[in-house]
Every structure is written in structure tokens, then in C-alpha cells.
Amino acid sequence: MPVVGMAGGGQLARMTQQAAIALGVQLRVLAKTAEDSAARVVADARLGDDASLEDLLAFAKGCDVVTFDHEHVPGPHIEAVTAAGVPCRPGAPALAHAQDKLVMRNRLSGFGAPCPRYAPVPAADPIPFLQDFAEGRVVLKATRGGYDGKGVWVVDPRDPAARALLEELAGLELMVEEFVPFRRELAALVARSPHGQGAAYPIVETVQEDGICVEVLAPAPDLPDDVRAEAQRLALEIADELGVTGLLAVELFDTDQGLLVNELAMRPHNSGHWTIEGARTSQFEQHLRAVLDLPLGATEPAAPVTVMANVLGGDDPDLYSRYLHVMAHDPAVKVHFYGKDVRPGRKIGHVTALGDDLAEVRARARHAADYLRWGPAMKDHAMKEKA
Amino acid sequence: MPVVGMAGGGQLARMTQQAAIALGVQLRVLAKTAEDSAARVVADARLGDDASLEDLLAFAKGCDVVTFDHEHVPGPHIEAVTAAGVPCRPGAPALAHAQDKLVMRNRLSGFGAPCPRYAPVPAADPIPFLQDFAEGRVVLKATRGGYDGKGVWVVDPRDPAARALLEELAGLELMVEEFVPFRRELAALVARSPHGQGAAYPIVETVQEDGICVEVLAPAPDLPDDVRAEAQRLALEIADELGVTGLLAVELFDTDQGLLVNELAMRPHNSGHWTIEGARTSQFEQHLRAVLDLPLGATEPAAPVTVMANVLGGDDPDLYSRYLHVMAHDPAVKVHFYGKDVRPGRKIGHVTALGDDLAEVRARARHAADYLRWGPAMKDHAMKEKA
Structure with missing residues (x-):
């Protein structure tokens, strides 16, 4: 073996x-x-x-x-x-596109994949350049090293705060992108094997808070068939053009003008954790099959609706005591913990719920994730947040 | 944790x-x-x-x-x-019933659980005793240490071979049971936690060849509701009476006179491997939840039909090369290998298929298991067996 x-x-x-x-x-x-x-x-x-x-x-x-x-x-x-x-697998030439956002944008634009308008930011005197780039807010990105909202800043170049931020970021290679007024974020997960077989999972909706994915709805609700097909086609095309082997996750903006590529990842991805229970082949098995050049597994969903909710660290490190409530409250919710120390806001696990009705399944996943984060104090926290 | x-x-x-x-x-x-x-x-x-x-x-x-x-x-x-x-968990007093078949029979009979007629076999002059026990064939069992058909012998005490066998088995503690003309074998898998919560999986049919389980059909096809309910009730009652903590698998004979208990196991069981993909909570997760006294997980099936087929070792140790065919032939079949060296007849893995139609799902599981056992020579083997 x-x-x-x-x-x-x-x-x-x-x-x-x-x-x-x-x-x-x-x-x-x-x-x-x-x-x-x-x-x-x-x-x-x-x-x-x-x-x-x-x-x-x-x-x-x-x-x-x-x-x-x-x-x-x-x-x-x-x-x-x-x-x-x-x-x-993936090889260095493919992986370069997941390591450097500017390399990725240049390559994708080269074969016509839809991207937000973008430009590299000059190191010298960037403010006038950014003011020329767009009227209002723009998105600044470090070309390398960002994750989970880190390395991304939304700024108005006319705002004095922008100057302070850019001074702080001096030395970092930056690019700028137009601020996209998207309706929601989607993710397309595909696998590609060395001999060129491809497989696409159902398109999902990812829900972010503070730049961190908190929920994934699979499949993305109310997605027209042509948009779904286009998202899958686009992700398979990118995998093929870039010579990806293994998984490719394409984060997408769903806009009034159509789909735009946001980010790429070439590995199992948070937006695919739902596949462990929710698809016939989990993304982790699929990645192994792809990098071993084995035939790819079936991507069919195992239930009409699957919702994955990330569990973020709260104030209290004692997660285990909360299993009692979460498992008793909902014997069908699936709990995944990563064996990580609890730090506030850190992704320490996720939960998955399956069923027929989106609102009900989403509420179940949400309850379990929130309870694991906050424990019995959840109600207090929720009240504080509302106040 | x-x-x-x-x-x-x-x-x-x-x-x-x-x-x-x-x-x-x-x-x-x-x-x-x-x-x-x-x-x-x-x-x-x-x-x-x-x-x-x-x-x-x-x-x-x-x-x-x-x-x-x-x-x-x-x-x-x-x-x-x-x-x-x-x-x-389970504790020694409960586990004794899975370690010694005579202890188990005595205890089960004590609270009225239906068992085949049985008796301990005297060490001295057993043949007349066995001839008195039943008219035709009887089932001899070593009270301890058997598994997968080992430690079980079907003999006619009037046959000279019986005397030779008993001489061979001298020193082993034996019991005898009536030969039960069963229609099929079923298995009831339940979990029980220290605080007494119980959960029952759907009743399955187990298909044996040469005393080894080769297939599990979940749920057992064409099982009347009252028999299903009785099998679940019986397994939960046994778990409770014996004070089992963790999983309990009850192997059952389905006979014209009703259900009879064959064997007990207090651990994850081959008849429950289908639950990894086929039930909302796998038997392995359920066993952990039970021994940790966590609330038990939902046992609902994830698909209308699940079939698990054991992969037995064949002549050729190179299993991996067969993944290509099996995975390409059926991208939805799930392969499980145990990292064991291949020896003819040894359980080295299993495959699981899910779907709506029993005949189709069973054929898919069967094909994958047979191909993994025999590889490209499967057809020849099949032809030889028919000849």
C-alpha cells in the first residue's frame, strides 16, 4: 500500500x-x-x-x-x-497560484476566468494610485501569506486611516481589487487527478463573519441550474488550466453581473467539510484518491440538505463538558473536534447536520456550534450581542 | 478530553x-x-x-x-x-457472557430469552449423552475462545466421525445445542450507556459462508414489523439484564417458531460495519459515546438500503492494484481496508454500497468484494466454482 x-x-x-x-x-x-x-x-x-x-x-x-x-x-x-x-501533488507550478494572489489573478485573467478588477499596488506613493483605482472603498490584499480574512483590508483611499494602514503595511507586497457588492459567497470544490479525470461537488454557499467562514449550506439554496453548472465548469476549467492535482476549492462571489473568482485553495477546504457525512465521497478521501491517481469517488449528496457550522473558540476551554448537552439535544448532529487548544475566535472544530428542510437543518447546526462555543452562557452572550 | x-x-x-x-x-x-x-x-x-x-x-x-x-x-x-x-466497559460481570457460551445460555434462559435447547457436555463418555440429546445432527461448541465459525462443529453423534472428533477435542469444555433449522440469520445491534440509556440500530440480515459472515443486508429485507420490534426489544433487554455498557451485538436465528439467540458480542461487530456510511451514527462512534457515558447517537439509516460485504483474502497479496478497477467500475462503493497481510480466507477489509434497490446494491457490493479478493482472475474462479 x-x-x-x-x-x-x-x-x-x-x-x-x-x-x-x-x-x-x-x-x-x-x-x-x-x-x-x-x-x-x-x-x-x-x-x-x-x-x-x-x-x-x-x-x-x-x-x-x-x-x-x-x-x-x-x-x-x-x-x-x-x-x-x-x-x-499539486506541483509547484500549480500551487504558485494558491500561494500568490497576484500570480493567480494574472493567470486566471489570461484565460478569461471572471475576476474582480485588480492591480498591483506600487510600493512608492500608493495613495494616489489607489484613489485613481476606484471611487470609494477598495480591497487591499497581501499577495502572499493571508488566510481567514488575515491579509485583507477594506479601505477608502480618501480616508486618513488608509494612509496610516499603508504605512503599517510598508514592505508587504500588496495588490488592490475593486470592492465587489456580492449577493453571497459560493464555493466550487473539484478534484483533478494526474491522468486528467475531474469530479465536481455540488456548489455550496459559504457564510462569513469577520472574514471567517462560519457556515456552509450544501447545496447552495435557490441557485439557478445554469449558475450551478457554470460554477462547476469554471472550477474544472481552472483545475485543468493550472494543472492542479488533488482538490481545488474556488471561492466565488455571486453578483448581479455573474460569478467572480475570489480565492483558490489546492487542498481539502473548510467549504468541503460537509462532505464527510453529506456526500458519498468525503473531500479527504477524494484528495487522497486524486493525488494517488486512483479513480475519483462519487460526489453525490447523501441528503437533500447538509449544513456545516464551524466551532470557534470561546472564553471557556472546557469543551468536553458541553458534549452532554449538544448530543442529548440533537442525537443526529455530528461533532468534529480538532484536538486544538481553545483560543477565542480560533477554528477548533465543526458540526454537521443533515436533513430535508434548510431552515431546520441550519438551526440545528447553528445551535450545536454556538453551544460548543459559549456553553451554558450562550443565552447571555446572545442577549449581550442584541443589546 | x-x-x-x-x-x-x-x-x-x-x-x-x-x-x-x-x-x-x-x-x-x-x-x-x-x-x-x-x-x-x-x-x-x-x-x-x-x-x-x-x-x-x-x-x-x-x-x-x-x-x-x-x-x-x-x-x-x-x-x-x-x-x-x-x-x-463492559465490566467483567457483563463480559463473562460474551466469553463463555454456557454462562451466556444459563443467564439468558434464566430471564426467558429464547435460546436453542442446550446442555453442557460431560467430559466422560460424551457420545451416549449426545445420542440422547437429539435424534440427528447436533451443534457442538467450545464454551470459550471460538470466533468466525471456529470452535463450532455440526456432528451426528451416531456417526463414527463424531467419536474421532470428540477424542480430538478432549480437554476442551464443550456444550451441545440442538441443530436449529433457521430461515436466515439476523443481528440486533444496540448500545447501552452506564446511566442506562439504550439505542437500537435497524435489524440486519447476515449472510454466512463456511461459518464466516460474508454479507450484511441493512435493513433485513422483508422482516415483519413485529419481528423487527421484538428483535430490538430482546437485544435491549439482554443489554439491560446483563448490565452491558458499550455495544451489544445479538446474533439471532430467524425460525418458523420465532427468534432464537445464537451468540453475543460486546463490542463493535462485523454485522455493524454498514453503519459507518449507512447510519447517522457509526457503531464505532456509538461505542465510544456509550463507554464515555455520553448521550447516544441517532441510529437512523442514511439510505433505504445498505449492503456490506466482507473482503476475504485470496491468493494474491497485491490488493492495491485492484483499487483501479473497483473504484472506476463503481465510484460510489466505499472501500475499507484493515492494513492486514493477505491470507486466504482472512477478513482483510470490507466494502459498503448504498442505494434504493436491494438487488442492485447487493450486486455492487458483491462485485467489489469479489474483485478485491480475486482480482482479474475473478471470472476464472467463478467459472471453476460453477464447474
């Missing part, structure tokens, strides 16, 4: 282990510490830093293929592993 | 790890070797022999609860772990 190496010890590697156990393939992870989310549950966890070429090469030795649970492994490191004879 | 210790390193512990990862509880297994099915995938695998009290006590230290993936841990060892302050 093959050995799949996954660089990174986060929850994506952790949940990939569940799929690897079923397939009988050995998952090896490269984690920074033994307390990392995946290192806690994977027998073959190696400790090291995937930003170190030496650590990465030692890790890759004996793997049949190497893949990633994040985008931060430097491209030249990935090329070196490939040169050492271990295929990396 | 609590630490659950599971004595035994087989596929049941391996699949329990998938559920433990989601719940965020730490699974610790006690395995004989690092190559054991579960030791290959569990980060906290301890090596040792659960028949050794010293190993078992060292293993249990630091666990919040200890449970088992088999029935062979001696009762006094379990009592010693309990006395050392670590609760064992």
Missing part, C-alpha cells in the same frame, strides 16, 4: 487520516510539534518544519507522493522534492 | 480511531505488535499483551475508561483494572 506524505499538521491532515484509515494507505504527516492537530492522531507523524528544505526532504523520503494541508511550503522546496524523485 | 483505552489492535480498534478523531477523544490501543491493524494508524499505540496483567495495568494507567476490541481479556484482569480505579 502506498505512503502519502502530507506536509502540515493541522485539522486538514487530521481529517485526511480518517480517509486514509479506510483506504488502507499510510498517511505520514510533517508536523511542527507532537501536539499539532494531526500529530495527535497519526501513527506516522514526523516532527519538523516544512519551511526547512532539509526537514522536507527527510520527510519525503519513502513517500510515494507528497501533498500539503496548507499553501505555505516554498515552491523551490517542492521542486527539490520532485527532483529527488517523489511526486508532489 | 478523555483518553479511551481499547485493549486489542485489530480492525475494530482501527475503525474506532476514525470515530475518536472526530470526537476529539484520544484513543489508546494495546496491540501485540506495531504491525497490528490498529497500531498502524493510532498515534497512542502501546505494545503489549492484554493477557498479561502487568501489561494491561500499565496500559490502563492514565486512561479514563478501558474497553475491548475482542472478548479474550481474562475477567480477573478486568477486575484488577477496575480495582486500580479505571472503569472497564
